Amino acid sequence: MQSAQLLSITTFVYMAAAFLYVAILVFGSKNKTLGLTATLVTMGGLLLSTMGISIRWYEAYKLDFGYYAPFSNMYESLVFFAWCIALTYLVLEYMYKNQTLGAFAMPFAFLAQAFAEYWPQWDQQLKPLMPALQSNWLIAHVIASFVGYACFAIAFGMAVMYLTKAWNVERSGQPEGTGVFASLPPLKTIDEVIYKTIFFGFIWFTVGGLIFGAIWANSAWGTYWSWDPKETWSLITWFVYAATLHVRYTRGWSGKKIAWLAVLGFVSTLFTYYGVNFLLSGLHSYA
Numbered sequence: 001m002q003s004a005q006l007l008s009i010t011t012f013v014y015m016a017a018a019f020l021y022v023a024i025l026v027f028g029s030k031n032k033t034l035g036l037t038a039t040l041v042t043m044g045g046l047l048l049s050t051m052g053i054s055i056r057w058y059e060a061y062k063l064d065f066g067y068y069a070p071f072s073n074m075y076e077s078l079v080f081f082a083w084c085i086a087l088t089y090l091v092l093e094y095m096y097k098n099q100t101l102g103a104f105a106m107p108f109a110f111l112a113q114a115f116a117e118y119w120p121q122w123d124q125q126l127k128p129l130m131p132a133l134q135s136n137w138l139i140a141h142v143i144a145s146f147v148g149y150a151c152f153a154i155a156f157g158m159a160v161m162y163l164t165k166a167w168n169v170e171r172s173g174q175p176e177g178t179g180v181f182a183s184l185p186p187l188k189t190i191d192e193v194i195y196k197t198i199f200f201g202f203i204w205f206t207v208g209g210l211i212f213g214a215i216w217a218n219s220a221w222g223t224y225w226s227w228d229p230k231e232t233w234s235l236i237t238w239f240v241y242a243a244t245l246h247v248r249y250t251r252g253w254s255g256k257k258i259a260w261l262a263v264l265g266f267v268s269t270l271f272t273y274y275g276v277n278f279l280l281s282g283l284h285s286y287a
Helices: 002-027 032-062 074-096 099-104 106-118 136-172 179-183 187-221 229-250 256-279
Strands: none
Touching: 002 032, 002 074, 002 099, 002 106, 002 179, 032 074, 032 099, 032 106, 074 099, 074 106, 074 136, 074 187, 074 256, 099 106, 099 136, 106 136, 136 179, 136 187, 136 256, 187 229, 187 256, 229 256
């Protein structure tokens, strides 16, 4: 299928982008040619992925599957997850004009895409959707949820950046760090990125994961909330990030405390997204 070829190529483009951003981190961010190449490669990967997802949607239509959205199984959701990470990162790069952020963001897009393409457990074949998945609310639910997931993934990457730079600053005694750490944004800027990505992701996850998810559940199963394992862990994840924002606003937490909460939140996000589907049985197990 044409979509399969495009999405397979996307994996290697994301890999190239990740290596380029790591090279920028290691060799310095003053090389404008390297920086421009990294951005263009990322944009190219995003374009290929967009085309692949769109063509897959069209291929399902040509097979007369009727209602079909290409976000309905683990393979397709991982592809879309990678797409969301790449897009969110490009927005951050434009906002902060610092490409070292890419070394802690684009590897996640590559890993998600590679996991989708090469993990033998996934069935990449197009198949008609079961009735519960044939809903416009599913599309709204998945799109909004995965924008939130992408923000949480990038917040995790920024948290790793913060914690490693903070360790280097403390060890070296230099306010900007030494070696490659000196090329990273100031700790205050990284902390701001963590907060903003969590805040933005929390809004999308609240709307998509909980509100749209509840509406879809009611249309599919006749109840807004059934304490299904996926629903329960979505709520746990929501509370982790709600608590993170709460202590940020009310107690002024920042720095390492917020970074560690971003790590905890992403662990919960991964279990909500992946672990629940295979370790716990429930209404979402078909995914």
